[in-house]
Amino acid sequence: MRVSFAVLVLLSCLQANGVAADPLLTYPLKINGHSIRAEVANSEEDRRMGLMFRKSLAENQGMLFIYEKEGRYAMWMKNTNVALSVAFIDRNGAILNIEDMEPQTEDSHGSKGVAKFSLEMNQGWFKKRGIKKGDHVAGLERIPRGE
Numbered sequence: 701m702r703v704s705f706a707v708l709v710l711l712s713c714l715q716a717n718g719v720a721a722d723p724l725l726t727y728p729l730k731i732n733g734h735s736i737r738a739e740v741a742n743s744e745e746d747r748r749m750g751l752m753f754r755k756s757l758a759e760n761q762g763m764l765f766i767y768e769k770e771g772r773y774a775m776w777m778k779n780t781n782v783a784l785s786v787a788f789i790d791r792n793g794a795i796l797n798i799e800d801m802e803p804q805t806e807d808s809h810g811s812k813g814v815a816k817f818s819l820e821m822n823q824g825w826f827k828k829r830g831i832k833k834g835d836h837v838a839g840l841e842r843i844p845r846g847e
Contacts, residue, residue, distance in 0.1 A: 729764070729819070729839040731795075734829050738764040738819065740843055751820060752779040762821040766845055773818060774810035777801045783823035791816040793837045798826050 726737040737760060741747045747765050751757065767773060775786050781803050788796040788811035799809035800823050811818070817840060826832070 726761070727764070727839065727843050729837055731826075731831050731837050732829065732835055734831070735760060736819075736821070737761050738843075740764050740766065742766040742843070742845060750775075750780070751782060751784065754780070754782055757782050757784075757822050759822065759825075762819050762825075764840075764843065765818045765820070766843065767816055767818075770814045770816045772811050772813070773815050774808045775799075775801065775818060775820070776808055777803055777805045780804065784820045785823045785826050787819045787821075787826060787831075787837075788812070788815040789817040789819060789837055789840070790814060793840050795831070795833055795835050795837065797833055798831070800824070 726739050729736040729738050737758075739762070741750060741763055742765075747767075750765070751763050765773075765775075770791055773788065777784070780801075783803050784801045785798055786801060786809060787798045790796055790813060796811055796813040796815055801807070801809050817837070819837065
């Protein structure tokens with residue numbers, strides 16, 4: 701009981717100071733030598749929520765969506781406040797395509813092939829680092845698959 705109360709007090713203090721804890725665990729990924737800390741959305745609920753309502757995203761932080769089955773998937777930005785780029789990734793870790801997405805829109809941005817994952821980063825993150833279709837995402841094999 702005391703530990704739970706202490707954790708609640710600590711979280712309240714962090715939020716009061718403008719520091720928010722990550723809601724999901726993060727895992728390391730790399731693309732062309734560039735390190736990423738990716739939150740993992742591996743359940744239906746986490747995938748549905750995604751990065752909605754966030755006010756910002758750290759420079760090398762993103763969200764990795766893991767799909768139950770391989771398929772053609774699409775993303776949209778309803779209730780999302782941060783401009784994002786999404787990379788659709790096949791089961792082997794190869795990037796299929798990268799799409800830029802604008803906040804608060806319902807435009808559909810889809811995979812151009814059969815995807816197992818998608819990775820959302822701040823808009824322009826991939827382009828700024830010269831990351832493109834065909835590049836490989838390392839570290840996916842260590843990510844828990846979930847639902």
